[in-house]
Structure formats: structure tokens, C-alpha cells
Amino acid sequence: MRDWLIYRTFWDLTVTGVALGSIYALVALGYTLVYGVLRLINFAHSEIFMIGTFASLITATNVLGLPMLEAGEYPYRTGFQLVLILLACLLGSMVLSGAGAVALERAAYRPLRGSGDQFGAVVLAFVSAFVVGLIFFDTPKSNLIFGIIGTGPIAWMYLNIFRRGRQAPRLAFLISAIGASTAITEAVAIWGPRDREQYQTPRVLEKKTLFKLFGTDIRIDYVIVIIGALLMMTALLLFVNRTRLGRGVRAVAQDVETAKILGVNVDFVILITFLLGGVMAGGAAMMFTLVYDQSKFNIGFLLGVKSFTAAVLGGIGNLKGALLGGIVLGLAENYGSALFGGQWKDVIAFVLLLVVLMFRPTGLLGESLAKARV
Amino acid sequence: MSDNLLELDHVTMQFGGVTALDDVTFAIRRGEILGLIGPNGAGKTTCFNVMTGVYAATSGAVLFDGASLAGLKRFQITKRGIARTFQNIRLFPDMTAIENVMVGADANHHTSVGGALLGLPRHHREEAEGRNTAMELLTFMGIADRAGDAARNLPYGYQRRLEIARALATKPQLLCLDEPAAGFTPAEKVELMDLIRKIRDQGYTVLLIEHDMSLVMGVTDRIVVLDFGKVIATGSPSEVQDNPAVVAAYLGVPDDDA
Numbered sequence: 001m002r003d004w005l006i007y008r009t010f011w012d013l014t015v016t017g018v019a020l021g022s023i024y025a026l027v028a029l030g031y032t033l034v035y036g037v038l039r040l041i042n043f044a045h046s047e048i049f050m051i052g053t054f055a056s057l058i059t060a061t062n063v064l065g066l067p068m069l070e071a072g073e074y075p076y077r078t079g080f081q082l083v084l085i086l087l088a089c090l091l092g093s094m095v096l097s098g099a100g101a102v103a104l105e106r107a108a109y110r111p112l113r114g115s116g117d118q119f120g121a122v123v124l125a126f127v128s129a130f131v132v133g134l135i136f137f138d139t140p141k142s143n144l145i146f147g148i149i150g151t152g153p154i155a156w157m158y159l160n161i162f163r164r165g166r167q168a169p170r171l172a173f174l175i176s177a178i179g180a181s182t183a184i185t186e187a188v189a190i191w192g193p194r195d196r197e198q199y200q201t202p203r204v205l206e207k208k209t210l211f212k213l214f215g216t217d218i219r220i221d222y223v224i225v226i227i228g229a230l231l232m233m234t235a236l237l238l239f240v241n242r243t244r245l246g247r248g249v250r251a252v253a254q255d256v257e258t259a260k261i262l263g264v265n266v267d268f269v270i271l272i273t274f275l276l277g278g279v280m281a282g283g284a285a286m287m288f289t290l291v292y293d294q295s296k297f298n299i300g301f302l303l304g305v306k307s308f309t310a311a312v313l314g315g316i317g318n319l320k321g322a323l324l325g326g327i328v329l330g331l332a333e334n335y336g337s338a339l340f341g342g343q344w345k346d347v348i349a350f351v352l353l354l355v356v357l358m359f360r361p362t363g364l365l366g367e368s369l370a371k372a373r374v
Numbered sequence: 375m376s377d378n379l380l381e382l383d384h385v386t387m388q389f390g391g392v393t394a395l396d397d398v399t400f401a402i403r404r405g406e407i408l409g410l411i412g413p414n415g416a417g418k419t420t421c422f423n424v425m426t427g428v429y430a431a432t433s434g435a436v437l438f439d440g441a442s443l444a445g446l447k448r449f450q451i452t453k454r455g456i457a458r459t460f461q462n463i464r465l466f467p468d469m470t471a472i473e474n475v476m477v478g479a480d481a482n483h484h485t486s487v488g489g490a491l492l493g494l495p496r497h498h499r500e501e502a503e504g505r506n507t508a509m510e511l512l513t514f515m516g517i518a519d520r521a522g523d524a525a526r527n528l529p530y531g532y533q534r535r536l537e538i539a540r541a542l543a544t545k546p547q548l549l550c551l552d553e554p555a556a557g558f559t560p561a562e563k564v565e566l567m568d569l570i571r572k573i574r575d576q577g578y579t580v581l582l583i584e585h586d587m588s589l590v591m592g593v594t595d596r597i598v599v600l601d602f603g604k605v606i607a608t609g610s611p612s613e614v615q616d617n618p619a620v621v622a623a624y625l626g627v628p629d630d631d632a
Contacts, residue, residue, distance in 0.1 A: 244480045244500065247469075251477045254466040263452035263481025263544050 011216035013334040019222040019291065021330020022229035026284035027307035028314070028322035029236065030101070030277030036253040036317040037273045043177040044104055046304020047184040048278050052097035052285025053295035054188070057201045059092030060085065066202040074203040085204050086224075086290070094282035100184075101278025102271055108180040112172050115267055116162030118155070125155035127183070140191070189297035198296045201289045225287045232283050233323055236276060240319065245272050253317070302346070309353050315363030324364055328352075376440060379404045379548055379579050380425060385434035387420055387603075394420040396603040398434070402548065407570060407580040409590040409611075412600035413623065418583050421600060422550065425581075426458060427451045439547065452481055457546035459537040461553045467526035471517065471536050474525050475508035478543030511539040515569065531562055535569070542573070549573065550581045555589050567593045591615065599623070 027049050034042040060066045064085060066075050077085055107123040110116055129150025133143040189196045205224075209217035240246035248269045251259040260266055288303075289295060306329060314325025329349055336348030356364065378401040387395035394417050402408045412418050423429045424436060427443040436443060443451055457478075466474050512518040515535040520528055525536060534554060541549055551570070555563050563586065570593050574580050584590045590597060590611070597614045599607040601623040607614050614620055 242501075243497070244476075244504070247473060247477055247480060250469060251466055254468060255464060258460075258464045258466070259477070260448035261452060261458060262478045262540065263449045264477065265447075265449045 009216075009338060011214045013338055014331065015213070015216065015218055015222050017331035017334035018327055019225040019330070020333070021310075021327035022226050023284045023288055023291075023326070024303070024307045024310040024329055025323045025326025026229050026232060026280045026287075027303065028311035028326050029233070029280045029319060031308050031311040032314075032316055032319060032322045033249075033273045033277045035311070037249060037270055038109075038173075040109070040173050041177065041308070042104075042109075042274075042277075043174070043304075043308075044108065044181040044184065045101070045277065045281065046300030046307070047181050048097050048101045048104065048300075049281040049285050049288075049303060049307075050185070050188065050295070050297070050300035051100045052093040052282040053201075053289050053299060054192075054199075055093045055096035055282065056089040056286045056289045057199055057295055059089045060202045060204070063092070064088060066204060068200055068202055074206070076206045077204045078206075082204060086286075089289070090283060090286045093286040094279045097282030097285060098275050098278040101274040101281070104180055105271060105274040108176045109173060110267065110270075111158075111162055112168035112176060113267075114162075114165040114167040116158070118159065121155040121158040121162060122151060125158055126151045128154050185297055185300070192297060196297060198294055201293050201295060203293050205290060221291050225291060228283065228287055232280060233319075236280065237319060239276070245269070249273055249276075306346075306349055309349055313353055313356055313363055315365040315367050317367045318363065318365045321363055321365035321367075328364070377403050378437075379439060380581075381435075381437045382421075382425065383435040383437070385424060385431045385436060387417075387424055387429060388432045394603050395424065395431075398600070398603070398605055400598045400605055400608055402579060402581055403596075404547075404579055405574065405577065406595040407574050407582060407593055409594035409597040410581060410583045410600065411585075411587075411590055411597060416600040417603040418600055419552075420603075422458075422552065422581075422583060426456050426550065449481070452544050452546075455545070455547035456550065457541035457544045457548070458550040459534075459541050459552055459554060461556060463533050463537055465525040465533060465536060465540070467524070469525060470522050471512060471525055471528060471532075472505065472508045472521040474536060475511055475540045475543045476504045478540045479504040479507050481544045508539075508543060511542055512536075514542075514572075515539045530557060534558070534566075538569070538573075542578070546578065548579045548581060550583070552583050553585060554582070555584060555586050563589055 027045070030045045030048065031042060034040055034045070061068075066085070069075070103119075103123065106117065107120045111120045111124070126147050130143055130147035132150065133146035137143050137146060192199075205221060207219050207221050210220045210223055211218050240249055248259070248264045249272065251262070251264055252266055252269045256266060259269075307326065310325035310329045311322050312325070313329060314321025314323065329352065332352045333345050333349055337345045340348070360366075380402040382398050382400055385395055385398045386393065398417075398421065410418055410421065420429070424431050425438075427436075427446060427448070430444055438454060438456065441454075443454065446454070466477065469477070509518060509521065512521050515538060517528075517532045517535050517539070520532055525533065528536060534557075538549075538551065538554065554570075555566055558566060567589060570580060570582065582590065582594060592611075594611055596609065597607075597611055598605060599614060599617075599620050606623055607617045607620045609617070
């Protein structure tokens with residue numbers, strides 16, 4: 001009887017649900033922040049998360065030189081050394097995801113807003129030249145050289161087009177988002193050393209039981225995820241509510257034109273918004289690898305869709321809504337799998353979204369980054 | 375440094391076949407309160423948008439503080455020293471009054487993202503400075519008692535004055551007020567006139583776009599009258615009042631009830 005499963009494992013499901021939900025919540029913040037200031041669903045945000053998981057992997061193996069197995073055992077570390085390794089991975093994920101999000105905004109979105117800059121022109125020119133090169137060459141190296149040579153003149157051409165300052169229609173942003181998402185995923189799938197296979201990350205943290213709660217073993221990795229997510233969330237809220245740039249973010253979210261007139265550099269504020277979302281996704285990615293010890297080129301897809309669901313569930317544009325939505329979704333998935341069977345997990349997430357939106361069309365806490373301050 | 379803070383030199387502005395401004399030439403002198411008046415559709419708003427760099431003039435030159443504003447972004451124009459308020463109030467409704475003003479004050483601050491995240495002393499100092507400046511401005515405008523309330527919960531008169539406080543927080547050289555007395559009672563208008571004079575006495579130059587003739591006549595040093603995109607009169611309030619062209623175009627035929 002499955003019905004009994006939920007009673008026997010209720011607390012276990014709750015803890016893992018909250019941990020999974022925390023990861024959804026952190027990624028959801030990126031969707032919500034960008035939606036708040038740009039009214040844009042940044043579908044490429046899931047790839048920023050994926051980049052974060054690889055950054056964590058690269059930091060652990062290439063930078064810190066950790067092996068997958070040591071004498072047939074996991075390379076467990078303890079104490080101070082463990083903390084340093086985890087912090088290094090976290091930093092790596094946050095930096096790469098943050099940089100990725102900023103690059104994405106400048107190359108994929110900013111030119112469409114009519115304020116494209118050199119960076120966007122160079123990135124787009126290189127990608128264009130590289131793709132054209134695929135027609136003539138069949139080795140990555142010659143493609144790369146062709147791409148670099150082509151970058152200069154094409155970037156110059158793009159810059160001239162940017163200078164006209166034309167604004168693209170709203171749908172163009174969506175297409176750009178989907179395109180960027182596909183491009184990033186495929187780039188990792190094609191040029192990654194393991195192609196489309198799954199990657200293992202070194203398991204440095206021994207997943208011991210930290211304490212018992214209602215007769216359930218609470219594992220240390222779940223505790224780290226939940227506390228880590230709460231800390232990051234708090235830091236973000238403080239930043240948005242207490243600093244000059246945070247005030248700029250809220251001002252742009254409430255009224256772009258007025259913000260401009262008051263001297264707010266809107267393009268910079270948007271950049272900061274992407275950076276914040278990217279850093280949060282990076283943190284989520286590192287914690288994800290901590291729990292699941294794996295990554296893959298398309299790992300962001302389903303998690304991204306779920307996180308976006310969490311953002312809408314909580315009220316897109318609302319920072320606290322993202323947290324609530326993530327945790328509600330994580331719990332619902334876990335309880336639902338226990339009740340109906342694991343194969344229904346993803347169905348449950350979306351049915352929940354539909355039901356909530358029927359009764360509360362703006363999500364649980366209502367839309368608006370502007371009202372983030374309570 | 376020239377006496378003129380802002381100069382319009384033979385400015386023409388066309389939208390398709392419509393000429394909104396036709397060979398407009400006038401200047402705003404430093405430290406004065408200049409009124410810009412004219413009937414509806416006379417080109418006041420277009421003139422305003424050309425002055426503040428929203429539109430690029432079809433021909434002619436606009437010089438602010440001796441330099442052109444062409445090609446600058448909006449936030450850069452604000453940093454050069456032009457601030458404005460809106461005819462229909464545009465506050466950040468979900469921020470508190472003091473935060474609204476701080477957004478304006480932020481334009482002059484320089485803490486980096488890292489500085490804010492790390493809580494560097496400079497960030498704290500600038501936050502404190504911004505808060506103090508904002509509070510001073512709220513006090514100056516007489517609305518400090520509601521500093522902590524969300525802007526949308528403020529009474530109408532407070533909202534209007536908050537908008538002016540917020541514009542002043544950007545430390546402008548030129549403050550443009552677009553119909554600041556709209557919806558005010560006569561008593562409130564008198565208060566507003568005093569405030570505008572006080573603002574000028576603090577060293578700001580004020581451009582006032584206004585329909586209400588008593589306000590314009592009572593507070594301005596000079597008046598520019600626009601009609602059908604042309605300047606039809608410039609002068610002191612009394613000169614303009616007696617100008618037959620202005621009477622015909624703007625003030626219209628004497629009121630029957632008068």
C-alpha cells in the first residue's frame with residue numbers, strides 16, 4: 001500500500017522536500033529578479049544553473065585536483081579542509097554563473113533593448129563567424145581561428161547596427177532567450193569531454209546523519225543546503241532593501257522612465273539584476289552537486305522549468321514568493337511521489353501550479369519585485 | 375560662465391508634417407524663475423522634452439550650461455543637472471517617502487557593487503549621507519512627518535511636494551516643474567508659491583510650466599509665451615500680461631462673469 005508510505009516516511013520526505021525546494025527557490029530568484037525589472041522570462045537562466053554545476057566540478061577536479069575515487073573509496077575530507085573545498089566550489093560556481101548571467105544579458109538581451117555595447121558586438125560577432133566557419137572547415141581549431149579572424153569586421157558591423165538604437169519587439173527577447181539556452185546547452189554537449197554523458201562530481205562530503213528528528217535521520221548535506229539557501233536569500237533581501245543599487249533595482253521595477261530621470265543608470269541596474277540572479281543560481285548549483293554528485297549538459301532544463309514554476313507559484317517578481325514557491329513545490333513533489341508513485345512527480349508540480357493559479361492568478365504572495373520590502 | 379543656464383537657439387521640431395516648435399529662441403538665466411505658458415497644444419511639452427534631451431531638435435541648437443545634450447542618455451542628462459517633476463505624479467508608489475528621495479540622491483553616490491556587498495565604510499557613509507540629505511529635503515518641503523510612509527499612502531499635496539523633494543535630491547542646476555499646482559486649492563497654491571521662491575533662494579534655477587495664471591504671475595521673474603509652436607512674447611509678468619498678442623492668444627476674451 002503506497003498510502004502508508006507517506007506516513008512512514010513523512011519527516012524524511014519533508015526534509016528532502018525542503019532541501020530540494022531550497023534549490024528551486026534559489027534558481028527561481030533569478031527568474032523573478034529579471035522578470036521584476038524587465039518583464040522578461042529569461043529562459044536561458046536554467047543554463048546559468050548548469051554552468052554553475054560544471055564550475056563546481058571544474059573547481060573540485062581541475063583546480064583543487066580532487067580524484068573521483070581514492071583507493072576505491074570516495075575522497076572524503078573532514079574538518080577545515082572540507083570547509084575550504086566547499087567554499088572554493090561555492091565561489092567557483094557563483095563567479096562563473098554570475099559572469100555567465102552578465103554575459104548573457106549583454107550579448108543576448110541588451111542589443112535588443114537598443115543599447116548594445118562592444119562586449120555584445122564582439123560576442124555575437126565571434127559566434128556568427130564561428131557558425132559561418134562550420135560551413136567551410138571541419139576541425140574545431142580551424143573554426144576557432146576563422147571565428148577570431150571574423151570577429152573584428154563583423155563586430156564593427158554589429159556596432160554600427162546597434163548605434164541606431166532600435167528597440168526589438170517583446171517576442172524577440174523570448175526567441176533570443178530560447179536561442180541562447182539551446183546554444184549554451186549544445187556547446188557543452190558537443191565540446192565537453194564526456195559529450196552528452198553524465199558527469200560525476202567528487203564526493204568530498206560524507207553524507208552522515210547529523211541528528212535524528214521524529215525518528216528520521218537528518219543528513220548533513222540537506223542541512224547545509226537549507227541553511228545555505230536561507231543565508232543567501234537573506235543576503236539578497238538585505239542587498240535589495242538596504243543598498244543604493246538595491247534601491248535602483250526596485251526603482252526600475254516600479255517605473256523605468258522615472259528611474260531614468262532620477263539619474264538611475266538603467267542598463268547598469270539590469271546588469272546587476274542578472275548578476276544577482278546568476279550568483280544565486282551558482283549557489284544553488286554548488287548545493288545541487290553536493291546532494292546529487294552529478295552534472296549533465298541538459299541538467300538545467302527540467303530544474304529550470306520547475307524553478308520557473310516555483311517563481312510563478314509564489315508570485316513572479318516577488319522575492320519572498322520565490323522562496324515560498326520553491327519550498328511548496330519541493331514538498332508537493334515529494335509528498336506526491338509517495339502518494340501516487342515517483343513517475344507522477346513532474347505531473348504533480350504542474351497540476352499544483354494550475355490549481356494555485358486558478359485561485360490566485362498572481363501566485364501565492366502576489367507579483368511585484370517593487371513590493372519586496374515588507 | 376555665461377548668464378544663461380539653458381539656451382534654445384532657433385529650435386524647430388517637426389513630427390512628420392506637423393511643426394510642433396517653429397524657430398523657438400529663448401534662454402533661462404541662472405537663478406531665475408522662468409514661466410513657460412501657452413494654451414493647450416502650444417508646444418510647451420515638446421519644448422520641455424527638447425530642452426531635457428528627450429527629443430533631438432529637427433534643427434537649431436539646445437545648449438545646457440554651454441554644452442549640447444545631444445547623444446546623452448537620460449541618466450547622464452540628470453547628472454549634468456536637469457531635474458523634473460511630472461504633471462501626473464510619478465512616484466515609486468511602493469517605496470517610502472524617504473526612499474523615493476534617496477533614489478534621487480543616489481545619482482551622486484559612487485559605491486561599487488562589491489563595496490555595498492562587503493559593507494565597506496564608504497557605502498555606510500554614503501547611505502547615511504543619502505538618508506540625511508533626504509530627510510533635510512523632506513523637512514525643507516514640510517513633509518518630514520510622513521517620511522516612513524509608502525508614497526502611495528500619502529495625501530495628494532504631500533505627493534506633489536515629495537516629487538519636488540525627489541527632484542532636488544539629484545542636486546540639479548535647473549529644476550523643471552510641470553504644472554506643480556494641478557489639483558491644488560488656492561491656499562495650497564499660495565504655499566507652493568512660497569516654496570518655489572524658497573527653492574530659488576537656495577540657488578536653483580526654476581522652470582515653471584503652468585496653466586494657473588495667478589501662480590505664474592505671482593512667482594515668476596520672467597515669462598515665455600508659446601502659441602502654435604512659436605514664441606509670441608517674452609518679458610516680466612506685467613509686460614506679458616499687457617501684451618495684446620498674449621491676451622488674444624492665451625488669456626482670451628474677457629470673462630463674461632467677471
